Amino acid sequence: MDDLNAIYGRMAEAIVVGDPEAAAGLARRALEDRLDLQDVIEKGYIPGIRRVGLLWESGDYFLPELISSAACMKAAMAVLKPALEASAAVGLSRGRIVIGTIEGDIHDIGKNLVASMLAANAFDVVDLGADVKPDRFIDAAVEARADVIGLSALLTTTMLGQRRVIERLRERGLRDRFKVLVGGAPANRAWAADIGADGYGENALAAVARAGELVAEKRSS
Amino acid sequence: MIPALRPRIELLSREFVDKIVGEAFTILDREGVFVENGEARGLFREAGMPVDASSLRVRIAPRLVEDCLAATPASFSVWDRSGARELSIGGDEVHFDPGSAAPRVLDSATGRERKGLTSDVVRLVRLTDACEHIHLQSTALISSDVPPIVGDSYRLYLGLLYSAKPSVTGTFRVEGFKPMLDMLAAVRGGSEELRRKPLAIFDACPSPPLKWSNLTAQSLIDAARAGVPSELISMSLTGATAPVTLAGALVQHTVENLSGLVICQLARRGSPVVFGGSPASFDMRKGTTPMGAMETMMLDLAYAQIGKALKLPTHAYMGLSDAKLHDAQSGFETGIGAVLAALAGINVVSGPGMMDFESTMSSEKLLIDNDICGMAYRLLAGVAQREEPIAEHLFAGIRPDTQFLTMPHTRTWYRAEHIPAVLADRDTYDAWEGAGRKSIGDRAAERVRTLLEALPPNLPDPALRAELRSIMETDARRNGLDRLPELD
Incomplete structure (x- = not known):
């Protein structure tokens, strides 16, 4: 198994560059490898979308990048959601x-x-x-x-x-x-x-x- | 005498126009458009077009588009309230009208935006009536002191009451067309007279991408049947509701406008239709729709050129700004737009008075923009030869102390050749300072006051006033409004 931090990094990267296949693919692998899903989200994907927010604020990203990254996030979450619900993971939803x-x-x-x-x-x-x-x-x-x-x-x-x-x-x-x-x-x-x-x-x-x-x-x- | 050359601007080669129109025809044929209006879908079905009622998709064959284009007049006329003054909409005629359907005004006293009221609409209509270079009215402002449901008929009512100029308008609800048509027919003294001498043009906006809503399609049908010209206002946003490239957005614009044109011609063959629009270069940071962006103006110029190539009258939203006050941005965006629209020979140019992304009207800006429109018309008039020879004779016997101020030639021509500034500052610094260091906004505000005091309201005769009021009151009552706001 790859170093966990490298996997998280790739997840974040998939969100930042707006690659929905990579974002979903990494999520599927996380399920296969039985990674801690809370960590996957909080250390992988969320840092990615945060970086997108920073790139937006610095003026490097515009709406097309912002929306593409949001769509990637959605693609990854769609993969993880059934497992999250099955494990009754709480505290992930912010509202x-x-x-x-x-x-x-x-x-x-x-x-x-x-x-x-x-x-x-x-x-x-x-x-x-x-x-x-x-x-x-x-x-x-x-x-x-x-x-x-x-x-x-x-x-x-x-x-x-x-x-x-x-x-x-x-x-x-x-x-x-x-x-x-x-x-x-x-x-x-x-x-x-x-x-x-x-x-x-x-x-x-x-x-x-x-x-x-x-x-x-x-x-x- | 050598006549003046009409200056003009074109952005597209003939080959490029043909390619854009060609792709539009292909899209109409293969993908079609979405038509939410059952009556319009029925018209397509009767014309033998494939209609899918469940997806609302209508495919339009090239032969039908060609046929409808051939049926659409290259120009038509609108007449003023008296029926005496005619404005031709077509060729390279340029007519400015105020920007349309703003919900807000820039309050002269506070410099802040607020919702429009009846008194604001009346003020704008009266000022527009007085503006020499603004040939058409538009129902420029929505009154918040009547329910939104009758906002469409009410603004036309005020326009017809306080101005003689023909108007650009439009419906907010399917039921709005009838009372509005009744008012127009009342002015003309009958629906046949209105058909012969249209008094208003109705705007109808497709929803990008490629959709005609129930309301807008109905407006096209109703207008066509009543002999009222329709203005097709495709309003794609680059990269958001339309392709991001200017050429790609033009393809979509052409698809949307042509599908609207077909609806008009199927409703009544020979209906006057204007190839118009209000696209914008979507701001990828703010998510706004800048009308003052150069790319927005380039879209306008290019689709108007396509409209002309299709032998149609044209329209654009130009000569307006996204600024929130009377600043440099307001002037440069409006000035560039008005001049470019004139150079492109766009027939109906909606913009003067408008700011903040088509959401706000300003009386002061309207007057400033009237001067801008005057400058644009002067440019169009070009450089003409006035005498033969041009000037040789003026130099015969010239001496070192020769001056031109007292020459009869100067007296003869200076008014025709040069238009005086009304609001622009052409004072010396000391004179400007002595007059109170006023900005153009300050001077425009003063002129708003003096104009409104000096001009009697341009009202129609009492019988017509009463008839218009009766139509409006009936519409208002039907929609739960028992009393109309007081008029001065």
Whole structure:
């Protein structure tokens, strides 16, 4: 067997260069070799996606690299997930988030990016897609026992739907059960405050950071 | 007299245009497009095209595209509210209209963006009406003081009330077309009169890649049947919703616009259609859609050239900026865009007044941009020979103290040859300082105030006003709004 650190390094590298076959292949080998999956994720893949984040921040990486790396992360996790669930490994998920683009809005580039970055950062993501009705967000969040509901809107005409979801949460007596994170081109911090959302992400990485904070807030309350 | 040469710009060789169009035809034939509208799919089925109802995919054979292209007029006209003034949309005519459908305004008093209100829409419409170099209105701003559902008809209502200029507009809902058409027909005094003299152009945007939503396809069909021109606004984002290369994005643009054109022609043969768009060079860092990027403008110039090669009227979103205030970026992006659009002979150029990625309108910027458009028109007019000989006779008997200020030649030609600056600063430093060190934004804000005070609202007669109001009120009531906001 290769030196473990070398294997972890290759996992990280697969994420950094955006090679989904390598990322998934290394995950399969990790299963065959019965490696500690928690270590595989925390010492292999997560350092890779962190390095991607640093490369983004330094201005070396742009959206194509960022999204490709997130897709690699997803490919590796898909391989590991059944085994993780079977072993009932806990403490890996950083929180569960139900996400979607608001009713009447078919634009989902921004939402997809946020969803894949969340997944790449070890959140459990339930992606409802685009054109999602307010109650569907809430029903899905209840069913998934989500920590956070993420609402995306690209159009100013549809961003009003973000307020509607929060109103429906109140009407259904569920406002305290979930943190609400909003984003999308027309949204901003003032809008998030205005509609009573718990957080606002101006871009995918900010959304991931804010989601982490919201989960921590929720779990400590 | 030697006439002025019309300056022009082209980015593509004929061979390149043909190759792009060729690939577009192949994609239409092999992959097709996605049409979410059942009525539109029915039209394709009747035309013998393979339609897959479950995937919504419609394949369009080259012969149908060719046939529909041949049926589309190379130019058409729109008329103003009175029906007397005609604007030709086609050839190398260039008409500017304000950028379209912004949700926000830049507040003159605070310098910050906020949601648009009825009073903002009225102000923009009145200023546009007064702008010499902006030939068309657009329903440039959405009012947040009416429910979003009637936002489409309401902005057209205000445009028709406060301006005589024809307008570029569009629907936000399938049901929006009817009241909007009723208002246009009311202005003309009937739907047949409207068909003969269109008053508005309706924008319809496919969803990239290669999809016509239920709403936009319905708008194409409804407009075609009513004799209302449609403007096809393909809006691919390079590397995100379209190929990353400019040429690749142009292929997709051509596929989307041609499929829209076919829908229009199947709905009613001979319908006027504009080959337009609002693509953008997607920002790979910010995830934004910069309209002021050079690559965005290159896409605009190139697809317009393709539209011209297909013998269609053209449109682009140019002469606008992504800046958030009246700064150097706002000026250079708008100026470069307006000049390039004019040089390309793009028929409808939507942009003046617009900033922040097509999301915000500014009254001040509208007036600044009016001057930019004036400069673009001056450029198009070119250098002409005015007299024979050109100047030999002016130098006959020249002496060291000869000057030209008092020559009759100067008096005869200076107004035709040189346009005076309205808002641009051409003061000496001392004069500028003495006048309070004002920026162009400051001067534009003053001009906004003086124009609005000086100009009476350009209202139609009371009977038409009442009829428009009645149509709007009916639409508003049907959508749960009992009272329209007060108008001054």
